[in-house]
Amino acid sequence: MQNFVQKIDAVRDRAAKLQNQASTSSSQPQQLIPQALAELETALEELRVAEEEMRRQNEQLAIASMQIQSERQRYQDLFEFAPDGYLVTDCAGLIREINHAAAKLLNAPQDYLISKPLTNYVQLEQRKAFRTQLNQLHHTDKLTEWEVSICPRRAATIDVGITVAINRDNQGRAKSLRWLMREITARKLAEETLRQTQLQNLQLQETARLKSHFLAIMSHELRTPMNAIVGFSQLLLRQKCPPLAKSQENMVEIIFNNGKHLLKLIEDILQAAKIESNSLEIVPQEFNLAEIINDIKRQYCSLIKQKGLGFEVSLSLNNAIMVNDSDFLRQVLVNLLSNAIKFTEIGGVKIKAWELPTNKIAISISDTGIGIAPEDIKHIFAEFHQLNQTITRQHGGTGLGLAICDRLVALMGGQISVDSKPNQGSSFTITLPRQVKSN
Missing domain, CATH: 1.20.5 (Single alpha-helices involved in coiled-coils or other helix-helix interfaces)
Incomplete structure (x- = not known):
């Protein structure tokens, strides 16, 4: 031009x-x-x-x-179709522009909101703090993560996260404010739920700690007198002069057997408390697996004969030497064998050990007893879980035996599994490394 x-x-x-x-x-x-x-x-x-x-x-x-x-x-x-709420206000907070999402948050038509103070939609208890923050916005260029409770028109209060950017002229003076509003009610509820869950978890952990501490103390307190009862009853049974009358001997034998049974229950509770508090550690040592199995066989041979059951031991070991915790392994095998004998009335039990190609050893204890229902298999190693209350009540027990076996096998670096069918028997298999890794 x-x-x-x-x-x-x-x-x-x-x-x-x-x-x-x-x-x-x-x-x-x-x-x-x-x-x-x-x-x-x-x-x-x-x-x-x-x-x-x-x-x-x-x-x-x-x-x-x-x-x-x-x-x-x-x-x-x-601006209009953005999923988040956008507003433009003057420096005093009067709405000049507002998009559809922001109008929906405030539950009012866009035309109605023009020239309305944004402060009017802030929760009454927060308005003073909101105005104070609004008056200080000109000192900054941007404000993020500002959480405010908004009271929409004729609707329930919601929580929003606000980001405010300052628009300035060439002289650096604030001309207008650009607002981004995003509803965070669901997030706040989730955060509160998470906080409550964490608090409950802490309370549960403290309860579990106190329970373990209580069980440990009580087990120790109960074990001391029970050892005395078992010990003195055993001495009475061995007494030759003067000999006990037959009726007295029967009563002392009942005291002795029940005392041993109760002492075993106390030991289970004490060990479960130690496992739960992570205070149980393995002591690796070299031992001969065949010797341990044969020793257990001799220990239970008479009991098995009393019930009229068969007893078979099959060892396929070129090298029976292992490095692991022999006491834990003995306890696991004794527990599994005791259960096998307890729940078997016809047939027999079998202990089998063999080598695996991955420098591991497998041990199984199987029986021809009552077996386990498929729906109970997944709970078999849970603490205090007994499969059939009628049957297990006849034999006693705390429901801790298999749970303890599971934890002890895990401490020894191995795995335990079960294969069972009702009225056809059960087979528990332990897989252990020939040499456990030191912690």
Whole structure:
């Protein structure tokens, strides 16, 4: 446009010079006509060039205007249809622009909210703090993670997370505030639920600790008198002079057997408490597995004969030497064998040991007893779980034996599994490393 104006001025200057020359020249007018025509043709050509330049600039201006309009519409669409709430307010918090998501959060039409103070929708108890923060916003460029409770129009209170950006002029003065609002009610509820869960977990952990401590103390306190009862009853049974009467001997034998049974229950409870408090550690040592199994066989041989059961031991070991905790292993095998004998009335029990190709050893104890129902298999190693209350009550027990076996086998670096069918018997298999890794 400026170039076109300059060309018009140039044509006007030429015309003025030509007029001045005509008025001051002594030549005849006929002599000036060719010169004037030439000047006029030059001026017209320059006007045509200027016109073309102006048309081109107008086209560029129209394209730029369309691009600006497109960008403005794009911004408006992004603003309007954004999933989060967006607002533009003045520095006092009066709403100038608000998108659909923000209007939905405030539960009011967009037109209704224009020129309304945003403070009106803040929970009454938080308004003073909100105004204080609003007055201090001009000292910063952006405020994030501002949590505010909003009271929508005719709706329940919600929690929102707010981010505020300051829009400034060339002199750095705050002109307006741009707000992003996102509902966080669900997140706050989840955080509160998590906090309550963590608190409950801490309370449960403390309860479990106190329970373990109580069980350990009580087990120790009970074990001392029970050892005395078992010990003195055993001495009475061995007494030869004067000999006990038959009825007295029977009563002392009942005391002795029940005392041993009760002492075993106390030992189980004490060991379970130690396992739960993580105070039980393995003591690796070298031992001969075949010797331990044969020793257990001799220990239970008479009991098995009393019940009229068969007893088979099968050892397929080229090398029976292991490095692990022999006391724990003996306890596990005794516990499994005791259960096998306890729940078997017809048939027999079998202990089998064999080597695995991965430098491990497997040991199984199987029986032909009552077996385990499929729905109970998954609970078999749970503490205090007894499969059939009628049957297990006949034989006694705490329901801790298999749970203790499971924990002890895990401490020894192994695994225990069970395969069983009702009325067809059970087979418990232990897999252990030949040499346990030291902690």
